[in-house]
Amino acid sequence: MMEYTLIFLLILTYLTSQTQGAVCNSAGSQFSSPRPYKGKCYYLSTFSPRNYEEANSYCEKLGGYLAELDDWDELRFAQSVVMSSDRDIVYIAGSDRAQEGKWIFPRTGKAMWVFDWKVNEPNNLDNVENCVHLWKSYNAKMNDYICEFTKQKSYFLCEV
Numbered sequence: 001m002m003e004y005t006l007i008f009l010l011i012l013t014y015l016t017s018q019t020q021g022a023v024c025n026s027a028g029s030q031f032s033s034p035r036p037y038k039g040k041c042y043y044l045s046t047f048s049p050r051n052y053e054e055a056n057s058y059c060e061k062l063g064g065y066l067a068e069l070d071d072w073d074e075l076r077f078a079q080s081v082v083m084s085s086d087r088d089i090v091y092i093a094g095s096d097r098a099q100e101g102k103w104i105f106p107r108t109g110k111a112m113w114v115f116d117w118k119v120n121e122p123n124n125l126d127n128v129e130n131c132v133h134l135w136k137s138y139n140a141k142m143n144d145y146i147c148e149f150t151k152q153k154s155y156f157l158c159e160v
């Protein structure tokens, strides 16, 4: 009996450590089940808003912001979330609207420094691609794309 209790406690400890302390509540049908990572919760939308700003405002309603992938582990985690979903275009925080080629997180103004661009990106196509998304069709690598979500069904990832 002692042994079973011990094994149970070990499993429980393991499972608790996997969630890394974050308790992520469901945000309803507009988002997939949240994924915990390093004390944060990541919500992938199930619907397409009109543009980058609207996406960010939905994240703010959850108490967060568009996911700011500011280290390699976090980027890899976000890419795994996209790859395990059925959504192709998933926006994250990041824009070079203020100055072409200078990628920042608009919320804080901080420079982005972790990039995993798809080959031949960023290309600033037609001079209007100023927002970043992860692209499932290309191993969830980054692409610069229009900030108005009018070309394709576009989703987004929140960090809360």
Ligand SMILES: [Ca+2]
Binding pocket: 096, 097, 100, 101, 124, 127, 128, 129, 130, 131, 144
């Ligand atoms: Ca651009």
Ligand SMILES: [Ca+2]
Binding pocket: 121, 122, 123, 124, 125, 129, 143, 144, 145
């Ligand atoms: Ca592009």
